[in-house]
Amino acid sequence: MKLKMAKNSLFAILLRSRWWISLLIGLLLTLISVALLPDEVRVVGALSGLPFFVIAIVAAIRQWGRPSPERVAQIQDAIAALSWPAFANLLEQAFVREGHTVQRGKTEDFDFELERQGRRTLVSARRWKSARTGVENLRALQAAREARTADEALYIGLAPLSEQAQPYATAQGIQVWQAEELALALHDLALPKATGR
Structure with a gap:
């Protein structure tokens, strides 16, 4: 069975958007997690930004050399x-x-x-x-x-x-x-x- 991302899901929208938007969201999630979460869950919270970093990389690769x-x-x-x-x-x-x-x-x-x-x-x-x-x-x-x-x-x-x-x-x-x-x-x-x- 082939998995397909929903057209209007958050990640699908971010893939169509400029790559730096996903990077910014990932950085914000990481910074908020580090600043606000207790020490024992801080690392897990900081990792919540990881999917956004991956989306930023994929979007940047797709947009490389393409006009704005x-x-x-x-x-x-x-x-x-x-x-x-x-x-x-x-x-x-x-x-x-x-x-x-x-x-x-x-x-x-x-x-x-x-x-x-x-x-x-x-x-x-x-x-x-x-x-x-x-x-x-x-x-x-x-x-x-x-x-x-x-x-x-x-x-x-x-x-x-x-x-x-x-x-x-x-x-x-x-x-x-x-x-x-x-x-x-x-x-x-x-x-x-x-x-x-």
């Missing part, structure tokens, strides 16, 4: 204001930097065809500003993937996936990039000035 939430929001705002040609050029730069050869798509179903080490990926990104991503967009990308016998598919959009789209993406193995993944991919590229749609 502030940087993610900054990049999200910047790319939401871009026109499609400017955003497409930015994505192309990021893909090339990662070692892909890039071809622009010639149909509505995908926008880029990437190739690296013999593996091909179709990318759909033109609807990155849509308020919500429905399953029909993912179905079109998956159909193009099957027709072109591509190895992978990637959908890029700032909005969350609909309730039907999320399980479909998981079942078909479609990668989804949203604000955090885009911030990581574009972290050191110069963002062009917004020019409208």
